[in-house]
Amino acid sequence: MMELLLARLRAAGFEAESVRPAPGGVVAAAGMARLRDGSQVFAKTLRTAAPDLFEIEAAGLRALRELGGVTTPEVLAVTPDLLVLEPLPPRREEDELFWEELALAVAGLHGGVVGERFGWHRDGWLGRLRQDNTWDGDGHAWFAQRRILRWLPEPLVEEVLDREERLALERLCAALPDLLPPAPPVLTHGDLWRENVLSGSAGGPALIDPAVSYSWAEADLSMLWCSPRPPAAGRFFEVYAATAPLPDGWQERMRIYHLRELLSSIAHDDNTRECAEEVREIIAPF
Known part of the structure; x- marks a missing residue:
């Protein structure tokens, strides 16, 4: 290649x-x-x-x-x-200040670009599969349909999750208005995990490989919260919340938002067994 x-x-x-x-x-x-x-x-x-x-x-x-x-x-x-x-240098993985700068940049992104609807003016990609960005004024309905249930017809998801598990996901989606607080649609990166963070030419953080849409800020944050991050990133969420306060209980909500990434990983045949087990843990109450 x-x-x-x-x-x-x-x-x-x-x-x-x-x-x-x-x-x-x-x-x-x-x-x-x-x-x-x-x-x-x-x-x-x-x-x-x-x-x-x-x-x-x-x-x-x-x-x-x-x-x-x-x-x-x-x-x-x-x-x-x-x-x-443009080529960019690697992220400053073990530099606490770097991750604090990233927190301020992401808080500025979420706080500075607020939309009227959820979605984007065109569909995109998440990995090698389409990301459905159809506009919707209802954030809970949009997230349910475009970010969770959208993955159920994918062949590998159909193969891994049985009928009762799929029904549990549907019941969870129906309960989203009770599980997730209403919030405005903000411009999000859409695939915000550590491997999509590099350093810019001036040394501060830079972002690559986006899957942008107007979505919930907490949905963006869930990628960093639920995926491995270095010890130096320990103050990321504290610094973010000092600039863009997070509603109480946000830590408990992170795994619900992260369902999109888990289902996408199953659909891409990426770490399927572990992702499926995590999905089952999240949907167990439903």
């Missing part, structure tokens, strides 16, 4: 001499390309056809930067099969 990425960079006008593979990447093959003048760019190409994936990713990066004031990599080129970005 690096040979294909190199060829597509050259076809797009980049004088690329070599490409070093980047770790991870479920959907795209990615790497750091060295150009003839000695500079570098970060580039991705598709493993499978998804003609608008890179266009949507680039638009999401621009929205976070231009509307939300968040640092994101500059988009250098985008085509149906190629995305070229």
Whole structure:
């Protein structure tokens, strides 16, 4: 795939001499390309056809930067099969100040861009599967239909969750108005976990790989709360809440919001057994 990425960079006008593979990447093959003048760019190409994936990713990066004031990599080129970005250094994983700066940036994003409806003007992607962003004025109905129940027809989810478990998810969704407090739709990154955090050129935090929509702030936070994070990030939520106060009980709500990510992981065949067990724990009362 690096040979294909190199060829597509050259076809797009980049004088690329070599490409070093980047770790991870479920959907795209990615790497750091060295150009003839000695500079570098970060580039991705598709493993499978998804003609608008890179266009949507680039638009999401621009929205976070231009509307939300968040640092994101500059988009250098985008085509149906190629995305070229400004290269960014790794996140300062063990630097407490870095994670506090991230908390302030995310609080600013959520507090600074408030919408009138939940959704986005176009559907997006979460991994290699579509993210349904159809507009809705009712946050509970939108989250139930577009972020939880949307995953039930996926073949791997149908295979893993039995009929009673699927009914329990539906009952949980019906109870969302009693489980989650009403909150306004705010601009969210949509896939906010540690691997989508890097450092910007000035050293502060930068965000990559968004799945943007107007959603609940707490739904965005659930990704960081429920996925592994380094000890240095221990004050992230305290610093966030000092800027954008969180309603009481927010810690207990995080796992409900995280159902979207768990179901998506099952649908992508990613850590399926553990994710399924966690889903079963969350839906057990229902």
